[in-house]
Structures are given as C-alpha cells and as structure tokens.
Amino acid sequence: MAGDDAIKNHAAERRLFVIRTVVACGLLTLLIGLLFARIYYLQVYKHGYYETRSQDNRMRMAVVPPVRGLIFDRDGQLLANNRPAYQLEIVPEQVKGTVRQTIDRLGRIVDISDADRERFFSRLNQTPSFRGTPIKLSLTQAEVARFEVNREQFPGVDIRAGLTRHYPLGKYAAHIVGYVGGITERDLSNVDKKRYRGSSHIGKSGVELAYESALHGYPGSRVVETNASGRALRQLDETPAKAGDSLILTLDSGLQKAAYNALGDKDGAVVALDPQNGGVLALVSKPGYNPDLFVDGISHANYAKLISDPHKPLYNRALQGQYPPGSTIKPVMAIGALETGVIDPDKKVWCPGYITLPGSDHHYRDWKRSGQGWINLTQAIERSSDVYFYKLGMKLGIDDIHRYGSMFGLGHKTGIDLPRENAGIMPSREWKRGNRGQPWYPGETLITVIGQGYTTSTPLQLASMVSEIAERGHAYRPHVLKATKNPQSGEVTPYKPEALPPIQLKDERHWNTVINAMRGVIDNPHGTAHHYVGMNLKYPIAGKSGSAQVAGLPQNEVAPDLASIPYKLREHALFIAFAPIEHPKIAVAVLVEHGGGGSSVAGPIAREVIDHYLDQQSQNDSRQADNASASPSQQDS
Structure with a gap:
C-alpha cells in the first residue's frame, strides 16, 4: 500500500479536480444565463406576442360553407334568394359540462325548439367534435342581443353570420320551386358529406331538391386563432368556398x-x-x-295545421x-x-x-x-x-x-x-x-x-x-x-x-x-x-x-x-x-x-x-x- 501512495501525484489530481469544477461551474452558469435570457426573451421582449397566445389559445380550422345558388324565372325575377341571418353553433369539445346541459341553459335565453334539438343531435354524430354544429339556424335580433350579454357563460358556443333562404313568390310557386330545410342524418346518407361540412340546409322539394347538386356549391376553409372559450380572435389563412350555380327556369x-x-x-x-x-x-x-316556414324548421303547430288541412296544401296536384x-x-x-x-x-x-x-x-x-x-x-x-x-x-x-x-x-x-x-x-x-x-x-x-x-x-x-x-x-x-x-x-x-x-x-x-x-x-x-x-x-x-x-x-x-x-x-x-x-x-x-x-x-x-x-x-x-x-x-x- 505504501508503494501505491508513493507513486500518486496528489497535486496533479487536485489541479485536475479544480479545473473540472471550474469548467462545470462555467457551463452551469452559461446554461443558467441562457435560461434567464430565454425567459427574458419570452416574458419581456416577446410579451405582447405571446400574451395573445396565452390562456389556452389555439389555432382552429373553420369550414366556410358555400353560398347557395339563386333561382330566377325566365325574365330574371328572383324565385329563391339568400338573406343575411345569424346562426347559433356549438363546438362540443370546447363546451364545459355536457352538450345537453349547455343546450338546456341556452334554452333559457334563446328559443330552442324540439325540432332544433332533434336536428342538432342527428348531425352531432356526423360532425367532428372540434367543428361547430348549428343548434339554431336563424336568430332574431333580440336573441342575438341576449346571447351576447351572456356569452361568457357559454364557452364553445358562438354566433356565425350567414345566409338563409327566402322565396319571394311564396305560395304561388311553392310546389315548383320547393324549399330547403335543416340537414338531417338521413340527408347526409344520400350526399357527399365532405361537400356539406359547415352547411346547415339542403333542398327538400321541388327545384331545390331536383338541382341540389348544382345549387349547393363546394365548401372552403379558414384558419382562425381562438381564445380559451373558442371565440375567434383573428383569421390567419383562408381557402374561399365555391358558390353554387344559379338556375334560370322556364317559368313565367x-x-x-x-x-x-x-x-x-x-x-x-x-x-x-x-x-x-x-x-x-x-x-x-x-x-x-308558405315555403319560408320550412327553411329554419317549421314549428309543430304550423306543420300540424298544414297536415290536418282538408284541402291538402302540401299535396302537389300537378x-x-x-x-x-x-x-x-x-x-x-x-x-x-x-x-x-x-x-x-x-x-x-x-x-x-x-x-x-x-x-x-x-x-x-x-x-x-x-x-x-x-x-x-x-x-x-x-x-x-x-x-x-x-x-x-x-x-x-x-x-x-x-x-x-x-x-x-x-x-x-x-x-x-x-x-x-x-x-x-x-x-x-x-x-x-x-x-x-x-x-x-x-x-x-x-x-x-x-x-x-x-x-x-x-x-x-x-x-x-x-x-x-x-x-x-x-x-x-x-x-x-x-x-x-x-x-x-x-x-x-x-x-x-x-x-x-x-x-x-x-x-x-x-x-x-x-x-x-x-x-x-x-x-x-x-x-x-x-x-x-x-x-x-x-x-x-x-x-x-x-x-x-x-x-x-x-x-x-x-x-x-x-x-x-x-x-x-x-x-x-x-x-x-x-x-x-x-x-x-x-x-x-x-x-x-x-x-x-x-x-x-x-x-x-x-x-x-x-x-x-x-x-x-x-x-x-x-x-x-x-x-x-x-x-x-x-x-x-
């Protein structure tokens, strides 16, 4: 053992240890400095940028539904056009609690019918949870105002501006022009679902049904930045939708x-x-x-009245x-x-x-x-x-x-x-x-x-x-x-x-x-x-x-x-x-x-x-x- 101690160079070992310690401390100091520099960069220098990305913000792909084609008579008179409307949508994955609870609470400030609920749940299984599904197709100005006041209570629920169908000739041309209505699960089983992403209406009768493929168009998309409640903050990118063809009829x-x-x-x-x-x-x-009754979902009372009418107004005698x-x-x-x-x-x-x-x-x-x-x-x-x-x-x-x-x-x-x-x-x-x-x-x-x-x-x-x-x-x-x-x-x-x-x-x-x-x-x-x-x-x-x-x-x-x-x-x-x-x-x-x-x-x-x-x-x-x-x-x- 004495021989081993005699050949050790303790001074060299201490010198090596000191050098290693200094290097390690230097590297540690450098890393800590870089960390603080990064923290300073993120927290101070880029504070304004990342503030908008905080609170669980995320990028979201939103579908842009196509504008439905117009219908004209032989002389250019409108038979079916589009009017501005507000639509209430729910994004299921952003909802707090269950979707049914959210709808029940919404029903206290917005009139949501049984038909609205039925249509919503029939489409819910056909739509990814990160996309909005319409619960009410056309809001009144009063309903829009009530929702805006209570918006913070409904994460995952938003209002989307859109268009709704209108038939200027009303009863005169109802049986030939037809009408559109809310898309159901049965409707989706007969069409290309990709074309109907984000759409809420589909042709149900008459020309609207016969030429649905031409009238509907193709959806687009946009990338939007949203906050924690799902509300859009800004648009980052967009692929425009392709509007449906307009139809000119032989009708006078x-x-x-x-x-x-x-x-x-x-x-x-x-x-x-x-x-x-x-x-x-x-x-x-x-x-x-009146075909306008069917566009946003006809009430049970109005439908029962039409069905029970002995003159059968829904029956196309021609x-x-x-x-x-x-x-x-x-x-x-x-x-x-x-x-x-x-x-x-x-x-x-x-x-x-x-x-x-x-x-x-x-x-x-x-x-x-x-x-x-x-x-x-x-x-x-x-x-x-x-x-x-x-x-x-x-x-x-x-x-x-x-x-x-x-x-x-x-x-x-x-x-x-x-x-x-x-x-x-x-x-x-x-x-x-x-x-x-x-x-x-x-x-x-x-x-x-x-x-x-x-x-x-x-x-x-x-x-x-x-x-x-x-x-x-x-x-x-x-x-x-x-x-x-x-x-x-x-x-x-x-x-x-x-x-x-x-x-x-x-x-x-x-x-x-x-x-x-x-x-x-x-x-x-x-x-x-x-x-x-x-x-x-x-x-x-x-x-x-x-x-x-x-x-x-x-x-x-x-x-x-x-x-x-x-x-x-x-x-x-x-x-x-x-x-x-x-x-x-x-x-x-x-x-x-x-x-x-x-x-x-x-x-x-x-x-x-x-x-x-x-x-x-x-x-x-x-x-x-x-x-x-x-x-x-x-x-x-």
Whole structure:
C-alpha cells in the first residue's frame, strides 16, 4: 500500500479536480444565463406576442360553407334568394359540462325548439367534435342581443353570420320551386358529406331538391386563432368556398300568379307548357303554402295545421294528383280509331243517349241523357258524345286503347326534372290481371275509352299529351330548367330540350281531322265550350273539355243539380287546350277538384291563362318591333 501512495501525484489530481469544477461551474452558469435570457426573451421582449397566445389559445380550422345558388324565372325575377341571418353553433369539445346541459341553459335565453334539438343531435354524430354544429339556424335580433350579454357563460358556443333562404313568390310557386330545410342524418346518407361540412340546409322539394347538386356549391376553409372559450380572435389563412350555380327556369312568374288566381277559391291544378320546346311556363297546385316556414324548421303547430288541412296544401296536384282524365282523352282515342281504320270519320252514328252490351240490360249513358242524335266523329268530339265513343271503343278494343293512350304518355311518367312525379294508370288486360287478379270485361272497355274506370292521369301528363297533339306528334319532354349560370365566370349554359319519340301516323291528315274537331269544341255554336271559352277570341284555340266522375248514379236516376251534390261527390272539371292552332305557343291543362262541368268551370280558367300569356307575348313582340324600328333614327341622330 505504501508503494501505491508513493507513486500518486496528489497535486496533479487536485489541479485536475479544480479545473473540472471550474469548467462545470462555467457551463452551469452559461446554461443558467441562457435560461434567464430565454425567459427574458419570452416574458419581456416577446410579451405582447405571446400574451395573445396565452390562456389556452389555439389555432382552429373553420369550414366556410358555400353560398347557395339563386333561382330566377325566365325574365330574371328572383324565385329563391339568400338573406343575411345569424346562426347559433356549438363546438362540443370546447363546451364545459355536457352538450345537453349547455343546450338546456341556452334554452333559457334563446328559443330552442324540439325540432332544433332533434336536428342538432342527428348531425352531432356526423360532425367532428372540434367543428361547430348549428343548434339554431336563424336568430332574431333580440336573441342575438341576449346571447351576447351572456356569452361568457357559454364557452364553445358562438354566433356565425350567414345566409338563409327566402322565396319571394311564396305560395304561388311553392310546389315548383320547393324549399330547403335543416340537414338531417338521413340527408347526409344520400350526399357527399365532405361537400356539406359547415352547411346547415339542403333542398327538400321541388327545384331545390331536383338541382341540389348544382345549387349547393363546394365548401372552403379558414384558419382562425381562438381564445380559451373558442371565440375567434383573428383569421390567419383562408381557402374561399365555391358558390353554387344559379338556375334560370322556364317559368313565367306573371303567368304563374295569373293561373293561381284564376282558380279562385277552388282547389286544383294548372299546367302550361311551351309546345315548341317542352318548357314549363306555369305549374300551379292550389292551395299552396308558405315555403319560408320550412327553411329554419317549421314549428309543430304550423306543420300540424298544414297536415290536418282538408284541402291538402302540401299535396302537389300537378305532378302527384291522379285523376280520371274523362273526355279529355277522346282526341287520342279518335286518332287511334282513325289509324286502325275501325271508323269512317264522316259516317254518322245514332246516339239515343245510351247503349247496352249484348246480353246485358245495363245502360251505359251519355252525359246528355236525351241523346245527341246522328253525329259523325267531328261532331262527337265537339259535343263530347259518350255514346259515339262507346261504340268506337267496342271496335277499337282495349289493346289498341291501351296502345294509343300509352303512345301519348298516359300511364307513364313524363320524366320532368322535378321529384315525386306519379305515373297514373293506362289500364290493359295485363295490368288488371297483375293488379287485380281478374280478367278484362267488355264493359270496362267502354268506360276506359272515355277516360273513366281504372284510367288515371296527372294534370302534367294531360298538358304533355295536348302538346303532342298541338305539335302533331313532335313534342318535347317537359322541363323547368332553362339555363345554369356560373357565379364566378358569369358563363350561362343553356339547357338542351329533349325531343320525345315522334308519333308518326300512317295518314298525317288524321292530325287535322282531330285538331279541327277540337277547334270546333270552342268555335262551333254546338261545341261544349263555345259559350264559356269561344266568345271574342283574338286567335284560334283548340280544346277539349272533360268531367271525371267521382261517384256513379243508379241506372234510372236523373242527374241532380250540382248544388245538391255533396262537395266530395261532385265531378272533377278538366280542360285541355292549345293556341294559336297553326303555330302553338302554349298548351294548357286545367283540373278543378269537384268543380263540376269541364267546359263551364275549367274552360274559362284555361282561356284566362292563354289570354294572359299570348297578350304578354304580343306586347313583347310590339316592344321589340318598336326598338328595331327606332334603331336607324337613333343611329342617324
């Protein structure tokens, strides 16, 4: 051991220890200095910057919902626009306590309905917890003020300025324009969820539903700095949203109002088409309703009132109503009989007021109980003889009745670019066997050929049918869209009308035979509509009346006066027409529920609609002519 101590250099070890200690202390002092310098930098030099980042501040990605496209009529009048509104949102992850507790407390200062709650929770599972979910879509100024006063009590809740939908024409165009409503879980299951981030509304009916994809647009985003309660402090970055396309419809707002008002206090439908391209000029279902009620969530009271209304204002009679077409289909049946050669149009047939089938004593009666006498095809259409068409139907047979009715669109959807259209029924042997499990009986042929029995159609189908007659088999599929407009570029893209398969007759003269007879319905003093529609005409009109039975009469009972029949048992009144005859500009179908006579009730409505449209067209043509003639003089001056 003594030898080991002898070789140690204690002085060198002490010197090394001192050096290491000094170096360690120096490094420690340097590190402490750097730490204090950093603290000084953060706490003093950068105090102003980091103060705004304090108190649990964070960056948040906010979705920018797109502006919904506008809807215009053919002349540029707004049918659906956007108005400023305030929306109340909840960001779940920033809420103190539970979301339900927050909503309950909010309900003490803001009116939150059961519908608002249901919509909120249906969307809550579809939205990330760091994004806002709307609890109330449109706040009043008073509600905004109350919330602002109490804002500090509701972390995670904020007001967002946005837009809400408004429908200037209200009840007049509710069934065609439709409405938007709050997005539900069911809605989100049918769309691309990414496109609906931050959005609160979606199309629910009419054009709003049919063209939802074009109207909605694409969302954008922005990065915002928020405080501990989630309130935005400043915007750091933004990707702008892409607004939805605006739509220009074929609808004529003035004609739409005129048609609605022409129905007066009666329930019914009016459809007016442009035969030259299939554009819908008017599509009325009365009574209407206020679509603005649905935008921000209709109250239970208001919805119950609409649902319980016996006049069914939510029911779109023009597209969904399926009514017996009555005598309005006689021109089509006449074309079928002429084409198959089962009748001679000039040969007169005796009409005693009824007919019977062999082996039966049941009387199939004419609407005119005393009979029409000797009449040919033209007179049968003008006077709407049922007996003539009973006999025609017996010769034509149910197979050809079905074939020609289907050829003109009966029993099939028109394919209009609106949702929830019904097809109606053009019965056949196969249809009855498949739907009723029964064979076809001869008596059913008789009532089918005059548009009764199982036969049903929508007013839109009848308008399309008369358009095909007006254009002699060369018509277009009905449509409401005229063009789309890109809001960014302003580019307008016209809608291309779709031509229907042409109806080519073996003898084109058959068109003239039927159309001239339809003109006689109005022009001929013996025509059923002459005294109601044909007086003081400015242009030739072709038309056909119809009355659809709701309830039959016993065999020997005389038809009672309309006033003595209970309302629900009265016949539906129908009328189809087009004008002018040579170059048709408008084709109309009118239905008046339980209105009685087609000529006396529905006919004047059709005349009023046609007059309004053609008078307006004439004025427009005159203005254009005046402008054209004024141009040279203006250039000279």
